[in-house]
Amino acid sequence: MYPYRAPLDEMQFVLNGLFDAPAIWQQLPELAGNIDEETAAAILAEAARLNEEVVYPLNRPGDEQGVRFEQGKVFTPDGYRDAYQAFVDGGWVGLCGDSDFGGMGMPKMLGVLVDEMGYGACNAFTLYNSLTAGAALCINAHGSDELKARYLPMLYSGQWxxxxxxxxxxxxxxxxxxxxxxxxxxxxxxxxxxxxxxxxxxxxxxxxxxxxxxxxxxxxxxxxxxxxxxxxxxxxxxxxxxxxxxxxxxxxxxxxxxxxxxxxxxxxxxxxxxxxxxxRGLVCMFTMMNYERLAIGLQGLGSAEAARQMAGSYAKERQQGQAAGHKSSGADAIVVHGDVRRMLLTINALTDSGRALAVHTALQLDVAKYSQDSEQQAMAANFAGLLTPVAKAFLSDRGLDMTVMAQQVFGGHGYIRETGIEQLVRDTRIAQIYEGTNGIQAIDFLGRKVVGDNVETLGAFITELNNRLAACADQEQAELVHHCFSDILAVAHDLNREKLTSPALINACAVDFLDAFGYALCGYYSVVMADIAKGDSQISTELRQRKTHLCQFYLDKLLPRVDSLLAQVKAGERSIMAMPEALF
Known part of the structure; x- marks a missing residue:
């Protein structure tokens, strides 16, 4: 078994280096007095301790014991109640809750990182707190003053x-x-x-x-x-x-x-x-569901991070074969083999950039909630609506991909319970299904968020990203991502023109289009993070080198997937819809 360790240096880099969260918080009056860089670091450090020391030890025993249903009552596995009480004592359920009703009033940008830790430590346990936070969010957004006063303090405290x-x-x-x-x-x-x-x-x-x-x-x-x-x-x-x-x-x-x-x-x-x-129940419910969809994307991300740690540790200690051109007297650690490195680099690159996607989505939610500038607030709400289905679907799809790839690194040892990676695969699989299947997320993204407003929101969002790319020192790298964004916009406009005359088109092409955008977006984060790391003297040399290597790998090996996916979108719906139902 390989213990979970919260990647605090990576989290701090995304929060402070990539997005300069403290500066954003200072521009939002309701957050300015509650949170700064030092407070955020302390919260993340304590969340890391809690998840590493209290939650992670429950992961395997809880899977083996499971919940019990006896005489009409449900009992959680041993240790869950004590761990839950630790969350109650620390006020963690109400971390991002309304401070008027006992919540801590922290920004979602911070909350997503705490949630990622929880899912990395133990998927099953973390879901209990996630649903409570979502219910409180919905009541706070749509409830009467009486309902808020009656339920929110007890939900934020975790007593309910x-x-x-x-x-x-x-x-x-x-x-x-x-x-x-x-x-x-x-x-x-x-x-x-x-x-x-x-x-x-x-x-x-x-x-x-x-x-x-x-x-x-x-x-x-x-x-x-x-x-x-x-x-x-x-x-x-x-x-x-x-x-x-x-x-x-x-x-x-x-x-x-x-x-x-x-x-x-x-x-x-x-x-x-x-x-x-x-x-109007669906309108109310979707307030909760949109946040829950981001949370389920975080389940995929947390699982990918746990898989990254497990596979990386195993690959450095497992000795098997001799690598071509590698002189050694005995067997080599499998980390030196090209195919193993390909898998490890893929897991690392998509996990790092996926974390940036999660925090970027949370940034839009924070601005939409707290900004006092109506235009800025409206634009952030549109961007949050655009990114939420991508965060849910892309992160949970890649989360499963990364756990399976990590299992492959383990080889036969990944298929047995001893190492723990097979549980991670099983636990992560549901994230593609619940809170709206990923196919439904893709249809929502393409049908409502992209062509639903004639590509205006997507165009505005990509313009913002291209402006940041223009400031990168390495314009050759930036141009590769810029080219992908241009192709995505061109295909989006084609789909927009054809949506009425080809009614099956959006449904048939949605998943490929969302994935193309997800890979391009993560390419953007990779390039910008590498650009920032090169000029940031405050970060470690190891982190700087890591960002540089992962960026180049992403551009060489992962960004080309955008072209392939867009080719599938351009092929349209004809071959998908042509075969008679009886032949399936």
Whole structure:
């Protein structure tokens, strides 16, 4: 087994070197008094300690033991409750929460790095806190003053947990077929009746109450509404009292994430409270889902980082064969072999640049939330909308790719439980599926965010990136990325012209287009990080050399994937849609 270590030097470089986060925070009045470079460094260091010493040791035992479902109750693996209490004691669940209700009020740019550590240390445990933070975000954005005051302090403290209840057996990604009902009551509450499936953290023994955000239909309504439904009802003082008709019917037996409770949830006349406006439940839910989608991209990123560390350590100690042209008296460490180095460099390059994508997305969310300049705020919101499906899909796709590639570095030892890499593969696989499959993310990206506004947002975003490339010292490297961006824009405009006459085009080409943009964007981060590292005397020589080598590898071996992917997009939908259904 190889212990997880938070990559603090890499995180600090992205936060302070690439994006100059302290300067951004000073421009946002609500953040300026709360956070600076020293405070951020202290928070990251403490998060690293907590995840390395408390969370990581739960990873393998939790996978082996799994959650238990006994007599209608869900029990988490041994050690989870103590670790959760450590998070409660440190206020970590409310790290980015509204300070008016007990949150710490930290920027999302910092939050994504803390989340990455959690997923790198233990995917299953980290999901519990992620869902709670997302539920609090949704209530804060759409809840009445009464709902905020009642629920947010307890969610931010971690005394109560949160869950998102959308999916039903007959309604997966197509939520129009939801059957859960909400009947209005004389006191203004609603009786919620129905069954939900695949509910992460639907029930467990970590918190004293679980607050469910439930999508349901009002009588004679065509749309969906969102309701706050506590597992236990609250008394006049706001404390949990008795059961509320919210019970787990089963826990799913899954490929991975065995320490995470994925539940069938039954609502039998449970008392709920409307969140937001009637028939506008999806609008409210997507506030939570957009942040959760970024969180699931971070799951892929955290897994990739853990895989990077494991494969790198193993490759330097495992001796096997002799490398061509390498003079040695015995077997060489496999790190000297070209194919192993190819895999290790790929994992390193995509993990480093993927972290930049995550923080860049969070930067847009922070500006959209805190800026007092309406134009800047609107542009950041558009950029956040553009980047969120890319962060979710590209980072989780590459996250699985990188864990599988790391498993390949281990060879046969990667297929057995002893090394731990096979668990990482299993745990990471779901990230491509939940919170909206990556195919749906790609359709949202291309159909809504790119051609949905006639390529205006994508064009504005790429213009901003090209302006930064123009300042790079190595213009030969910068031009390679600039050329990719130009090709992406040209193809985007072609798709925009054809979208009405070829209705299947967007759906058929979306994944390839998102991947092309993701690889080009990570190429941009690689070039800019190398450019900054060359001129930054404050960073270590090792970090500077690392950025230089990874940039050149990315440009040589990974950026060319953009051309291939765009060629697939240009081929259109004809061959995809031509074969009769009966032949499948």
């Amino acid at each position: 947990a949160g869950a998102m209840d959308m999916t039903e057996a007959q309604a997966g990604s197509d939520l129009r077929h939801i059957r859960t009902r909400a009947e209005p009551q004389a006191d203004g509450s609603y009786r919620i009746t129905g069954t939900k499936i695949f509910i992460t953290g639907g029930d467990h023994d970590l918190a004293e109450n679980i607050i469910h955000l439930v999508l349901a239909k009002l009588p004679q309504a065509s749309g969906l509404s969102l309701f706050v439904v506590p597992k236990l009802t609250l008394d006049d003082t706001g404390m949990p009292t008795q059961a509320n008709g919210v019970t787990p019917g089963a826990v799913e037996h899954k490929m991975g994430l065995k320490g995470s409770a994925t539940c069938v949830m039954n609502f039998d006349g449970a008392t709920g409270y409307l969140l937001g406006k009637p028939n």
